[in-house]
Amino acid sequence: MSIYAQSKQRRITETVLFHLFVILLGFLMLYPILWMMANSFKANSEIFGTSSLLPKTFHFDNYYRGWMFNHSTTFAVFFKNSFFYTILSTIGAVISSSIVAYGFARINFRGRSFWYACMFLTLMLPYQVVMIPQFIIFKQLNWINTFLPLIVPQFTGQAFFIFLMVQFIRGIPIELDQSAMIDGCNKWTIFVRIIFPLIKPAVITSTIFSFYWRWDDFLGPLLYLNKPRSFTVSLALRMFSDPQTTTDWGAIFAMGTLSLIPVIAIFLIFQKYIVQGLVTSGLKG
Numbered sequence: 001m002s003i004y005a006q007s008k009q010r011r012i013t014e015t016v017l018f019h020l021f022v023i024l025l026g027f028l029m030l031y032p033i034l035w036m037m038a039n040s041f042k043a044n045s046e047i048f049g050t051s052s053l054l055p056k057t058f059h060f061d062n063y064y065r066g067w068m069f070n071h072s073t074t075f076a077v078f079f080k081n082s083f084f085y086t087i088l089s090t091i092g093a094v095i096s097s098s099i100v101a102y103g104f105a106r107i108n109f110r111g112r113s114f115w116y117a118c119m120f121l122t123l124m125l126p127y128q129v130v131m132i133p134q135f136i137i138f139k140q141l142n143w144i145n146t147f148l149p150l151i152v153p154q155f156t157g158q159a160f161f162i163f164l165m166v167q168f169i170r171g172i173p174i175e176l177d178q179s180a181m182i183d184g185c186n187k188w189t190i191f192v193r194i195i196f197p198l199i200k201p202a203v204i205t206s207t208i209f210s211f212y213w214r215w216d217d218f219l220g221p222l223l224y225l226n227k228p229r230s231f232t233v234s235l236a237l238r239m240f241s242d243p244q245t246t247t248d249w250g251a252i253f254a255m256g257t258l259s260l261i262p263v264i265a266i267f268l269i270f271q272k273y274i275v276q277g278l279v280t281s282g283l284k285g
Contacts, residue, residue, distance in 0.1 A: 033260070040253040047249050059250060063258070066251035069236070073229055075255055078236040082215060083262075085147055085232060090210040092155035094203055100157040101165035101199075102191045106177065116166075122159045127219070135223060149224045150217075154210075161206040168199040204273040211266055215259075233259045 039047045040062055042055040050056075067075045103109075104116050138149040172195065180190045196203070218234040225231055228239070237259070240252040 036253050037257050040250065040257045042250060044246070044249050047253070062250035062254040065248060066240070066255040066258075069239075075233075075236065075258075077229055078231055078233045081147075081230060082232040082234075082259075085150055085217075085221070086211055086214040088147075088151050089154040089214045090207055092151065093158045093161060093210045094206050096155050096157040097161035097206060098165055098196060098199065098203060099191070101162045101169060102195055104162065105166045105169035106174075106190075106195070107187065119157075119159050119162060123163070131219075131223070138224065144224055145226050145230065146224070147230070150220050154214075158206075158210070161202075161210070164206060165199055165202045168202040169195055172198055201273055204270055208266060208270050208273065212263060215263060 034053060038053040038055060041058045041060065042062075043057070043059050046056060069075050069078075100119075104112065104119075134149070134153075138144060141148075143149045143152075176194055177190050180194055185193070216234065217232070218238075221232045221235050225235065231239070233255070237252060237255060240255070241247050
């Protein structure tokens with residue numbers, strides 16, 4: 001066998017082994033989701049009694065029982081609450097973060113480096129540290145049992161998104177701002193017409209991450225929402241579990257599977273922007 005043939009065969013072998021490894025790793029990462037989806041069609045007695053992903057008999061009534069919940073409140077109410085909380089919080093976080101990022105990146109003001117460092121340090125601050133002080137403040141404002149404590153803070157900017165957008169804006173040539181100022185644009189017009197459209201990858205990436213974090217949020221709604229009709233999907237799933245009676249695991253897994261649909265849809269639609277938003281740093285002059 002020639003050296004060329006040996007080299008070609010080695011490359012083929014390496015490619016096959018690489019793809020087998022990636023497929024195996026992907027299966028291991030997706031197995032919990034596949035297990036949940038499979039169990040959403042199983043009877044309660046079969047869920048923990050077998051390791052097979054394929055159900056012996058498909059029980060579609062799990063989705064009906066889960067969706068109807070307690071009949072007086074269906075799961076549509078919880079999905080509506082989650083979308084309301086997630087969409088408003090995402091809009092507030094992205095818009096406010098982009099404005100703050102523009103200020104840090106383009107506007108010279110006294111103490112800019114100090115305040116930027118303070119903002120950056122909040123990334124290292126665990127939520128549990130500020131959880132109790134925030135709860136006391138919101139209780140004094142009579143905001144408990146409303147969505148205000150969950151939504152309003154998002155309109156003050158999020159440190160990670162600000163940091164991400166600052167890096168983008170710093171990569172945009174300053175000459176664009178100067179040209180716009182010569183044409184009579186003020187700072188707000190420059191931001192709206194020039195900067196904001198150019199940082200679209202960072203804006204979309206921030207939107208995706210914010211949507212994921214708010215949709216999956218459990219601790220925030222658990223702290224501030226007490227009325228069942230105000231619960232989000234994450235809290236509603238917990239209500240299915242009752243230690244004193246038999247837990248309807250089939251309904252839990254069915255509604256858990258449905259709760260993944262918005263997350264998967266957002267990822268499939270905007271997946272290219274996730275990588276682009278993290279590895280790109282704006283325009284290069």
